[in-house]
Amino acid sequence: MARRALVLMGRGRYEDPWHDHAATSHVVAGLLGTLGLLVSVRSTFRQSFRDLADFDLVVVNAGRGRIDPDFDGDDASWAAAHDAVRTYVADGGALLGLHQAANTFGDSPHWAGLLGGRWIDGVSMHPPQELATFTPVGDHPITAGLAPVVADDEQYCELVVAPTSRVLVTTHHAGRDHPVAWVSAAGRVVYDGLGHDVGSYASPSREELLRREVGWLLG
Numbered sequence: 001m002a003r004r005a006l007v008l009m010g011r012g013r014y015e016d017p018w019h020d021h022a023a024t025s026h027v028v029a030g031l032l033g034t035l036g037l038l039v040s041v042r043s044t045f046r047q048s049f050r051d052l053a054d055f056d057l058v059v060v061n062a063g064r065g066r067i068d069p070d071f072d073g074d075d076a077s078w079a080a081a082h083d084a085v086r087t088y089v090a091d092g093g094a095l096l097g098l099h100q101a102a103n104t105f106g107d108s109p110h111w112a113g114l115l116g117g118r119w120i121d122g123v124s125m126h127p128p129q130e131l132a133t134f135t136p137v138g139d140h141p142i143t144a145g146l147a148p149v150v151a152d153d154e155q156y157c158e159l160v161v162a163p164t165s166r167v168l169v170t171t172h173h174a175g176r177d178h179p180v181a182w183v184s185a186a187g188r189v190v191y192d193g194l195g196h197d198v199g200s201y202a203s204p205s206r207e208e209l210l211r212r213e214v215g216w217l218l219g
Contacts (some may be wrong), residue, residue, distance in 0.1 A: 002038045003056040003218060005029075008064030011043040012072035014104050018063070025061045027201045028098065028210075032059075032211060035214060046073070049081035053086040057217060061195070063100035067107065075107040082108035089114050089187040094217035100196035102159055115191050116165035116184025118205075119156070126154040127173055129196060133178060134169045134209075142183070142190070142212045143168050149194070151203035156180050156193040169209070181209070188217050 009025035010016070020024065029039040037057065042048040044062050052058055066072065082105060089095055103119035105111035112118040131152050136143035150204040155171040164185035169192075170177040180193035190213045194200050202209060 002036055003034045004054065005037040005039045005057040005059065005062060006052070006181075007032070007039065007041045007059045008048060009041055009043050010065070010100070010104065011045070013065050013067050013078075013107075014044040014062035015065045016063030016100060016103075017065075019100055021061055021063070022192040023198050024098075024195055024201070027198050028059060028061060028195075031201065031207060031210060032057075032214065036209065037214075046078060046081050049084040052084050052093065053091065055093070055094065057094045057214065058085075058088060059096045059098060060101045060104065061098045062104040064103050064106050078107055086110040086114060089189060092188065094188040095190075096189055096213060096217060097189070097191045099154075099156075100194055101177070101189060102156065102193060114184065114186045114189060116182055116186060116189060117159050117161035117191060120158070120160050123160065124156065124158045126156050131155045132171060133173050135177070135193065136169055137167055137177075140166060140168055140183060142209075142216045142218075146209065146212065147205060149203070149205040149209050150208040151194060151200045153194050153200040153203075153206070154196040159193070165191075183215075190217060 010021040134149040165182040167179040169181035
């Protein structure tokens with residue numbers, strides 16, 4: 001029986017003006033389909049989190065938008081959704097956060113701990129998007145033998161990464177290496193900071209990184 005994946009696509013309070021969540025989510029869904037997964041794509045409505053346990057893999061491709069209560073509800077109305085994500089990971093579910101996932105679910109008391117790191121306003125940044133090189137590090141199965149990833153993408157820098165997270169990929173900027181992908185110690189959780197737009201996924205090496213992450217998450 002084919003395993004199932006859910007791609008959660010940013011909307012409302014989890015939609016930002018800099019990313020085409022619909023386009024990248026559907027590209028990711030297509031790539032997951034080539035791995036034999038049955039893929040569903042849902043926008044981040046509260047009800048979209050109701051049955052996470054039915055999926056073998058949950059992919060979060062969302063950002064941060066307006067949080068005024070009259071727009072898309074208050075924090076309390078979203079608490080059950082965030083609790084569902086925490087429960088999903090605690091029960092052994094596989095979770096993959098992509099790109100702006102480091103800056104989503106700011107109202108969740110659990111998300112940064114689950115993801116193993118976070119974008120911090122006023123600290124984290126990225127230089128202008130360009131054809132960039134991302135370097136695999138360490139000997140984790142995801143990156144063992146993986147060649148450098150070259151993609152037209154943003155290079156997230158100054159992300160705050162938990163000391164318990166295992167860094168997979170770095171980018172070099174302003175004389176330093178910056179972690180952009182890692183495995184969280186919270187469970188079967190991977191964060192991958194690549195994927196600003198569909199052009200990133202046109203890179204075979206970037207696609208290979210994603211395939212490896214999914215393969216490891218699903219065992």
